[in-house]
Amino acid sequence: MNKNLYVALMAGGVGTRFWPYSRNSRPKQFLDVMGAGKTLLRSTFERFLPICPPENIFVITHEEHAALTKEQLPELNPSQILAEPMRKNTAPCILYACHKIKKLNPEAVLVISPADHLILNEADFQQTILKVSDLAKSDKLITLGIQPTRPETGYGYIQFIDNNKSPLKKVKTFTEKPELSLAKKFIDSGDFVWNAGLFIGSVNVFLDAYKKYLPEMAEIFEDIAEKISTAEEKTAIETAYAQVKNISVDYGIMEKADNVFVWPSQFAWNDLGSWSSLHELSAKDDHNNSITADALVYNTRNSIIKGEEGKLIVVQGLNGYLVAAFNNVVIVCEKDKEDMFRRFVNDLKNKPDGSQYL
DSSP: OOTTEEEEEEOOOOOGGGTTTSBTTBOGGGSOTTSSSSOHHHHHHHHHTTTSOGGGEEEEEEGGGHHHHHHHOTTSOGGGEEEESSOOOHHHHHHHHHHHHHHHOTTOEEEEEESSOEESOHHHHHHHHHHHHHHTTSSOEEEEEEOOSSOOSSSOEEEEEOOSSOSOEEEEEEEOSOOHHHHHHHHHHSOEEEEEEEEEEEHHHHHHHHHHHSHHHHHHHHHHGGGTTSTTHHHHHHHHHHHSOOOOHIIIIITTOSSEEEEEEOSOEEOOOSHHHHHHHSOOOTTSOEEESEEEEESOBSOEEEEOTTOEEEEESOBSEEEEEETTEEEEEETTOHHHHHHHHHHHHTSTTGGGGO
16 A cells, blocks of 8 residues: 555535535545445545555545534544535645645655545456556556536536557646537537546646646635644634635646546446436436435336435326425426536525425
8 A cells, every 4th residue: 555645535515516415514435325334424435445555545624514524534633634614626735634644744645535426336446546546657647538428517527638558648638527519519429428526636737737727816816724623723724724625626727738638438437416416326227217205106206206205296297207205305306407406506595484494
């Protein structure tokens, strides 16, 4: 096991597209979305244990979920849970992890991974991480790409330059969630992969990239670096987060850097980003319905029926719907309308009593 390999799990999101199952108090990564008997965070943590010592795994999450993280991952020392005082997207959280880990090991190779994705053939995934982390000891930032199986409009795409000499490809462009017609062209071209949102590189290469492409953010964190892993860390991080801008690492660094490479991968992957993706992966009845509830279902197909124990759900005459009851919310809507879930949540934020439903 490589003592220089470190993992930072990003677990700070709120899972808006999975509302009302995913709530502010317990977002998607802290739920057993797949009915596997363990949460997505727990599954992700265990996925790395065969290749990375548990003391080298860190979780970055919002401070309101630090206790929940510790509850689900009791193996972690509290210092391995990096509590963000506010949500500022992925660039600040990764920079926080870089400074934390560099203090422990200046030679660290860092794997940045979402905490809420589904990966099925884990042995292939683990071997891929080991191969790529070995390559990442050089001056490269590496992302994992997934060989696309369909023209998916809900994923980001990475275009690569195919030199036919190595499976590691130079990145040419990033494209976020294209229209269907463009996604079809990407698939036909053969030089695009899905963006899995996993990044691998030495901690020093990451820090150099921040200095070059996000210099203000880099300077803010350098000013408080000596206070990380001391009693002053919490206050220092609050100061830093109050100053940095809200920006993703994809936009802030990966799309601009000239040393970004992609490793096209074969392992089965899904970002579990929506009710539609959950339906795709779930067991279904003869009418293509995914049912995890006490339910009576009539003349209904291509739908998700989900609810808590003790609540009967009766459904009749629907096609392609989500019908669900969670705590104080009952929802009936078209499952494929991902943008509507953001609208539902935003509308509730604007209601005087809306917070009780979020």
